[in-house]
Amino acid sequence: MNTRRPDTEQSGEQGLRVQGLSVRHGRHEVLHDITAGPFPPGRLCAVLGPNGSGKSTLLRAMGGLVPSRGQVLLHGQVLDGLDLRARARLCCTLPQTLPEPLRLTVLETLLAARRVAHPAQEDDVPAALGWLARVGIESLAMRPLSELSGGQRQLVGLAQALSRHPRALLLDEPLSALDPHYQYRVLALLREETARSGLVCILVLHDLNQALNWCETACVLHEGRVQAFGPPRAILTPALLHAVYRIHACVDTGAQGQDFISVQGVETLGQVPQNV
Amino acid sequence: MPNPVPSCPARPTARPAIVMAQAACAALRRRRQLVLALLAVGVAMSILADCAIGPASLSPSALLRALFTPDAAPPDARLILWRIRLPYALTAACVGAALGLAGAEMQTVLANPLASPFTLGTSAAGAFGASLSIVLGWHIRGLPQTWIIALSAFVCSMLSVWLLEALTRLRQTETGRVETSTVVLCGVALVFSFQALVALMQFVASEDTLQDLVFWTLGSLTRATWPAIGLLALTLATTLPFALGAAWRLTVLRMGEERAASLGVDVHRLRRAALLRISLLSALAVAFVGVIGFVGLIAPHIARGLVGEDQRYTLPASLLSGAFILSTTALLARVIVPGVVVPTGIVTALVGIPFFLFIILRQKPGA
Numbered sequence: 001m002n003t004r005r006p007d008t009e010q011s012g013e014q015g016l017r018v019q020g021l022s023v024r025h026g027r028h029e030v031l032h033d034i035t036a037g038p039f040p041p042g043r044l045c046a047v048l049g050p051n052g053s054g055k056s057t058l059l060r061a062m063g064g065l066v067p068s069r070g071q072v073l074l075h076g077q078v079l080d081g082l083d084l085r086a087r088a089r090l091c092c093t094l095p096q097t098l099p100e101p102l103r104l105t106v107l108e109t110l111l112a113a114r115r116v117a118h119p120a121q122e123d124d125v126p127a128a129l130g131w132l133a134r135v136g137i138e139s140l141a142m143r144p145l146s147e148l149s150g151g152q153r154q155l156v157g158l159a160q161a162l163s164r165h166p167r168a169l170l171l172d173e174p175l176s177a178l179d180p181h182y183q184y185r186v187l188a189l190l191r192e193e194t195a196r197s198g199l200v201c202i203l204v205l206h207d208l209n210q211a212l213n214w215c216e217t218a219c220v221l222h223e224g225r226v227q228a229f230g231p232p233r234a235i236l237t238p239a240l241l242h243a244v245y246r247i248h249a250c251v252d253t254g255a256q257g258q259d260f261i262s263v264q265g266v267e268t269l270g271q272v273p274q275n276v
Numbered sequence: 277m278p279n280p281v282p283s284c285p286a287r288p289t290a291r292p293a294i295v296m297a298q299a300a301c302a303a304l305r306r307r308r309q310l311v312l313a314l315l316a317v318g319v320a321m322s323i324l325a326d327c328a329i330g331p332a333s334l335s336p337s338a339l340l341r342a343l344f345t346p347d348a349a350p351p352d353a354r355l356i357l358w359r360i361r362l363p364y365a366l367t368a369a370c371v372g373a374a375l376g377l378a379g380a381e382m383q384t385v386l387a388n389p390l391a392s393p394f395t396l397g398t399s400a401a402g403a404f405g406a407s408l409s410i411v412l413g414w415h416i417r418g419l420p421q422t423w424i425i426a427l428s429a430f431v432c433s434m435l436s437v438w439l440l441e442a443l444t445r446l447r448q449t450e451t452g453r454v455e456t457s458t459v460v461l462c463g464v465a466l467v468f469s470f471q472a473l474v475a476l477m478q479f480v481a482s483e484d485t486l487q488d489l490v491f492w493t494l495g496s497l498t499r500a501t502w503p504a505i506g507l508l509a510l511t512l513a514t515t516l517p518f519a520l521g522a523a524w525r526l527t528v529l530r531m532g533e534e535r536a537a538s539l540g541v542d543v544h545r546l547r548r549a550a551l552l553r554i555s556l557l558s559a560l561a562v563a564f565v566g567v568i569g570f571v572g573l574i575a576p577h578i579a580r581g582l583v584g585e586d587q588r589y590t591l592p593a594s595l596l597s598g599a600f601i602l603s604t605t606a607l608l609a610r611v612i613v614p615g616v617v618v619p620t621g622i623v624t625a626l627v628g629i630p631f632f633l634f635i636i637l638r639q640k641p642g643a
Contacts, residue, residue: 065537088540095534102530104585105304107297109531112586113539115524125301126294138293142300144584157535164539 013076015040016062016091016168016200021070023054023061030057032224034070039217041075041198044191046211046232048204049221050245055204056096058221059170062202063093074168074200089117092166096173096204098153099160101146106132106156109145113160131159134189136182150177158186162193168200175205187214208236212251212259220244233259242267308589311582315596319369322603326365329611332356367500368606368620369599370508371561372571376598377512378557379572380579380591381519384526385550386444387533388459389635392573393558396440396459397466398433399569402562403492404470405432407477410485422504422563430559436466437551495566495621497606504564511560515553516595522546523587530585568621570628571598571605577635 017037023030031054039045047055061068064079064087072079079087099109110128132138135155145153154177161169171190175183191214194201205211211218211232218232222244228235238250241261248265328339334353342349342357349357379392386396393399408414409428416424443462478489491499519526525546529536537543561568578601579593602624609623 063538065534084537084542085540088538093538095532095538097532097534099531099535102585103580104527104530107301108527108584108586112524112527112531116528117540125298129294129297133293141297142304160539 013038013073015075016202017073018058018062019071019073021058021061021068021072023057023066023068025057030054030224031061031068034058034221034224034226036219036226036229037073039200039202039219041200042195043201043216044187044194044214045200045202046205046215046218047202047221048208048211048218048232049227053221053244054224055221056172059093059172059202059204060095062168063087063091063170065093085117088166089164090166091168091170092161092164093170094157094161094172094174096176098150098177099145099157101148101153103144103146105142105144106137106148107141109156110160110163114163117164128159128163131163135159135162136185151179151182154178155182155186165197166199169194169202171201171203173204173206175207175210183210208232208261209259212236212261236261308583308586308593312589312592312596315582315593315600319596319599319603322600322607323365323369326368326603326607326610327357327361329607330356330361331615363500363502363505364497364606365603366505367497367508367565368602370505370512371497371565371568372575372602373512373595373599374508374557374561375568375572375602376575376579377516377519377591377595378554378561379574379598380576380587380594381526381550382554382572383576384530384587385547385554386440386459387529389577390460390573391463392570392576393433393554393561394567394569394572395467396463397436397470398440398555398558399562399567400467400470400474401432401436402429402559403567404473404477405429405559406492406563407474407481407489408432410488411477411481420503422501423507426507426560426563429563430556432470433555433559433562434552436470437555440466441547441551492562492566494619495568495624496617496619497565497609498617499565501564508560508564511556512595515557516591518549519553519591520588522549523591526550526587526591527585530587566619566621568602568624570624570632571602573635574628574631575601577631 015038017039019035021031021034047058049055057066060066062072064072064082064084074090079091107125107128110131111124114124114128129138129141132141135158137152137155137159140148140152145156148156154174158171158174161171175186178186187210190201190203193199203215215232217230218235219226220228220235220240227244228240233251236251238248241247241249246267247263248267249261249263251259252262253259324339327343328334328336334342334356338349338353339357342353346354346358375393382391382393382396383389405428406425409425414424414428440459440462444459447458474489474493478486481489525536525541528539528541529543529546533543558572575598576590576594578597579590583589583593602620605623605627606620609618609620612618612623
């Protein structure tokens with residue numbers, strides 16, 4: 001367990017921290033007393049864990065989208081108690097669901113996301129186009145969402161979140177519908193943007209290799225509890241991979257110097273050939 | 277840390293691309309404004325046609341004279357226009373506008389293409405409220421009977437939308453999504469419940485009041501009065517600015533409830549305010565002309581087809597489409613059988629059902 005206990009003095013701390021966060025859905029407690037952080041600014045952070053471990057719920061609770069007990073602090077400021085609009089301005093959550101395929105152009109989608117919180121400004125259109133260009137879909141600006149593929153809509157959602165200039169960006173599986181080119185393009189863009197503007201950027205990821213190579217901090221959830229918190233290379237031990245993912249695996253280093261998860265077997269299925 | 281791909285270059289958008297996109301945006305805006313203007317002209321034309329056509333024919337010049345210089349016009353033309361045809365035509369336009377606006381907001385806040393005051397029981401609830409106040413003979417000193425009927429219809433309509441919202445919330449998924457079928461099935465339950473209650477009212481009603489009640493269930497514009505038109509217009513004039521004020525939030529809500537919440541929209545508050553406006557509009561429409569179906573269902577679809585999903589344009593376009601549809605069906609209701617005014621509710625249902633089927637068949641399976 002690398003989870004750090006919260007200090008009594010929070011002021012001056014940089015990054016995002018959650019303290020004693022619990023979320024219930026009806027009678028079922030999805031998150032049990034989560035304490036993790038700080039997720040540092042300027043670096044990508046990953047939330048990892050198997051299906052149903054509470055990753056999405058943790059992100060929603062951080063963003064204030066589900067009722068929760070406990071505290072969320074951003075740069076020492078307590079976010080709980082802020083109204084939804086003020087909180088969304090500081091901390092933008094990108095849901096896993098894609099924008100609905102509407103008869104609304106991509107540009108309008110971005111403008112609408114901005115206009116709900118800010119008054120109209122002269123440079124709204126150039127700014128929105130700039131974000132579309134950085135995500136790589138400027139050519140789609142005047143196309144309606146209803147004509148786009150799932151991956152393209154996911155990119156629109158990402159541009160929407162980035163265009164709001166939040167202090168913290170919480171992305172729930174932002175790469176799930178993207179092809180490899182766009183997956184790495186988005187990761188590179190996020191890393192650059194995070195470093196440039198000192199953003200706190202937390203991504204829910206399923207691909208452990210991406211977490212190893214792109215993120216400096218990871219939080220591993222298992223059955224609604226924090227299993228480990230720290231640099232991915234250090235915490236993704238064979239014991240943890242077995243306990244959480246039920247795979248026999250370890251972190252290996254490739255010829256180019258990149259880290260990857262080498263899987264030797266899956267529990268209940270026995271041995272599997274390497275590099276499956 | 278090793279980096280498998282080169283970093284994403286920060287590419288500033290080329291100047292011509294910005295100019296082109298701004299021009300495209302401006303063109304889109306102009307197109308939408310033009311569509312709204314054309315719709316408004318269409319509504320005005322259909323109101324004029326409604327005034328001109330009838331058993332006693334008024335020539336266009338006599339019509340315009342009676343309309344703009346009533347004192348100089350012949351008394352019979354003046355009487356026909358101001359006592360009969362104009363109230364009828366304006367009631368049709370106002371009720372259509374109210375239903376169009378209510379339908380557009382309802383489809384957005386319930387995220388359901390089949391939502392409308394008629395399909396989800398709001399109109400039936402209003403009819404029940406109206407019949408309750410008639411059968412029980414409610415009186416409040418100093419308040420005209422029409423207002424009491426309207427008030428009672430409003431209370432019941434609000435109750436029904438609140439009930440619908442509460443029922444559908446029970447089946448909401450973690451991401452805030454409610455299945456289309458859940459909303460529709462709850463709506464159907466409400467329609468049947470309130471129809472049964474209206475039937476019960478008819479059963480216990482006396483001979484005289486029964487005549488009044490039939491009027492509410494069929495939907496007819498023939499009882500149009502100036503105070504009713506005034507109240508409807510006032511309601512439209514007060515609800516439309518609030519609806520337009522929420523236009524950006526409603527547009528974002530169309531992208532999905534969870535997304536809207538993540539962008540800082542208080543979805544519950546937005547929905548409550550919209551449902552209040554919807555019940556006010558549909559209750560007044562029902563209180564004055566009875567249950568008129570399908571206008572509130574069709575108008576938003578036409579509006580979205582014409583101007584897209586930017587609610588700043590969709591809402592007024594739906595309002596104008598509703599006014600145009602009901603205005604033209606009202607005219608149809610008067611000319612379809614010479615000498616007889618068929619209750620408008622019957623005509624809108626006959627015209628609306630094929631469209632209703634079209635919407636259902638166009639839905640993607642499983643959507």
